[in-house]
Amino acid sequence: MSGGEPLREAERVMTICNACRYCEGFCAVFPAMELRRTFTAADLRYLANLCHNCRGCWYACQYAPPHEFAVNVPRALAELRRASWRGFARPKGLAGLFTRNGRTVGAAGLIAAAVFLLWAAFSAADGLWVRQEGAGAFYRMIPYGAMVGVFSALALAALGALGAGLISFLRQTGTRTREFFALKNQRRGLLDALRLTYLEGGGHGCNYPDERFRHGRRRLHHLVFYGFLAALASTTVAAFYDHGLGLPAPYPWGSLPVLLGLGGGLAMTAGLAGLLYLKARMDREPADEGGRGMELGFLGLLLAVNVTGLLLLFLRATAAMGLLLALHLAAVAAFFALLPYSKFVHALYRWAALVKNAAEQSAAERDPAG
Numbered sequence: 001m002s003g004g005e006p007l008r009e010a011e012r013v014m015t016i017c018n019a020c021r022y023c024e025g026f027c028a029v030f031p032a033m034e035l036r037r038t039f040t041a042a043d044l045r046y047l048a049n050l051c052h053n054c055r056g057c058w059y060a061c062q063y064a065p066p067h068e069f070a071v072n073v074p075r076a077l078a079e080l081r082r083a084s085w086r087g088f089a090r091p092k093g094l095a096g097l098f099t100r101n102g103r104t105v106g107a108a109g110l111i112a113a114a115v116f117l118l119w120a121a122f123s124a125a126d127g128l129w130v131r132q133e134g135a136g137a138f139y140r141m142i143p144y145g146a147m148v149g150v151f152s153a154l155a156l157a158a159l160g161a162l163g164a165g166l167i168s169f170l171r172q173t174g175t176r177t178r179e180f181f182a183l184k185n186q187r188r189g190l191l192d193a194l195r196l197t198y199l200e201g202g203g204h205g206c207n208y209p210d211e212r213f214r215h216g217r218r219r220l221h222h223l224v225f226y227g228f229l230a231a232l233a234s235t236t237v238a239a240f241y242d243h244g245l246g247l248p249a250p251y252p253w254g255s256l257p258v259l260l261g262l263g264g265g266l267a268m269t270a271g272l273a274g275l276l277y278l279k280a281r282m283d284r285e286p287a288d289e290g291g292r293g294m295e296l297g298f299l300g301l302l303l304a305v306n307v308t309g310l311l312l313l314f315l316r317a318t319a320a321m322g323l324l325l326a327l328h329l330a331a332v333a334a335f336f337a338l339l340p341y342s343k344f345v346h347a348l349y350r351w352a353a354l355v356k357n358a359a360e361q362s363a364a365e366r367d368p369a370g
C-alpha cells in the first residue's frame with residue numbers, strides 16, 4: 001500500500017483485528033471491518049473517521065503492548081484520522097493549517113483580538129470604555145454593516161470549504177454519492193450521530209478517561225453539541241428580529257434570542273470545561289499525542305467564544321460592554337475562520353462516515369452472503 005506511516009499502521013492493526021474479531025460488539029468500526037478482507041487506503045480513511053475513540057478495544061485487547069503485536073487501535077485510527085483531515089481539506093493550499101494546529105488557533109485568536117479591539121476603539125462613537133444602552137447599543141461600538149459584512153464573508157467561506165471537504169471525503173473514502181444522499185441512509189447515520197451511539201461502548205459507556213466504563217464523555221459531547229445548536233438558533237432568531245421585525249439588539253432578558261443564547265452558552269461552557277477536565281486526566285497510552293494541540297486549541301477557542309459571550313450578556317449594560325463585544329466578536333471570527341481547519345471537522349466527517357456505515361450495513365442486511 002502506498003501512503004504514509006499512519007496508513008501502514010492502521011492497515012497492520014486492522015488486519016490483526018480482522019483475524020481476531022474479539023471487539024466486534026463495541027462499535028461500528030469492527031462490523032464495518034468484517035465486511036472487508038483487505039484494506040485499501042479509502043477503507044482505512046473511512047474506518048478511521050468511523051472510530052469514536054471510545055477506547056473499549058484498547059482495554060479489552062489481548063494483543064496490546066507489551067504483546068509483540070503491539071495493537072493500539074484507538075491510537076492508530078486517531079493518527080490516520082488526523083492525517084486524513086489534511087487530505088480532505090480544501091483549498092489544498094490551506095491543509096497545512098492542520099499542522100501545529102494548536103499554535104495556529106492560538107495565533108488566530110490573538111490576531112483577531114488585536115484587530116477587533118483596534119477596530120472597536122477607532123469606530124466606537126463615544127470611545128471603547130463607555131456605557132451604551134438601548135436598541136442598537138452594539139452598533140455604536142462596531143458599525144452594523146461592517147459587522148454583517150465580515151461575518152457573512154467568514155461564514156460563507158467556511159461553508160464553502162466544509163462543503164468542498166465533504167466532497168473530498170466522499171472521493172477519498174470511495175463513498176458513492178447516490179448511497180450517501182439516500183434518505184434512509186441519511187436518517188440512520190444522522191440518528192447515530194445525534195445519539196452518539198458509538199460512545200456507548202456497547203451499552204456500558206466508553207473507557208474514558210481511564211479503563212472504567214463511563215457515560216460522562218457522551219453526555220458532555222451532547223451538552224456541547226445541543227448547546228451549539230441553541231446558540232445557532234439564538235443568532236438566527238436575533239437576525240430575524242433585526243431584519244424581519246426591525247428590532248435591533250440587545251434584547252431583554254426573557255426574549256427568545258437571550259433565552260436560547262443563555263441556555264446554549266451555559267450548556268456549551270459546562271460541556272467544554274468537562275471535556276477539558278477529562279482530557280487532562282485521560283490515559284495517554286491510546287492517545288494520538290500529535291493531535292493534542294489541535295484538540296486543546298479547539299476546545300479552548302470554543303470556550304473563549306462562550307465565556308466572552310456570557311460575560312457580554314451579563315455586563316452589556318456596563319462600560320465593559322465595548323471591550324467584551326470586541327473580544328467576543330474576535331473569538332467568533334477566529335472560530336469561523338478556522339472552522340474547516342480545526343478539530344471541528346471531526347463532527348462533519350464522523351457524520352459522513354456514519355452515513356456510509358448505514359449504507360453498508362443496510363446492504364449487508366439485505367444480502368448477508370454478499
Ligand code: SF4
Nearest residue numbers: 017020021022023061
Ligand atoms: S483490538 Fe485486540 S482484541 Fe480487539 S479485535 Fe483487535 S486484536 Fe482483537
Ligand code: SF4
Nearest residue numbers: 027051052054055057
Ligand atoms: S476506540 Fe472505540 S470506537 Fe474506536 S475502534 Fe476501538 S472500540 Fe471502536
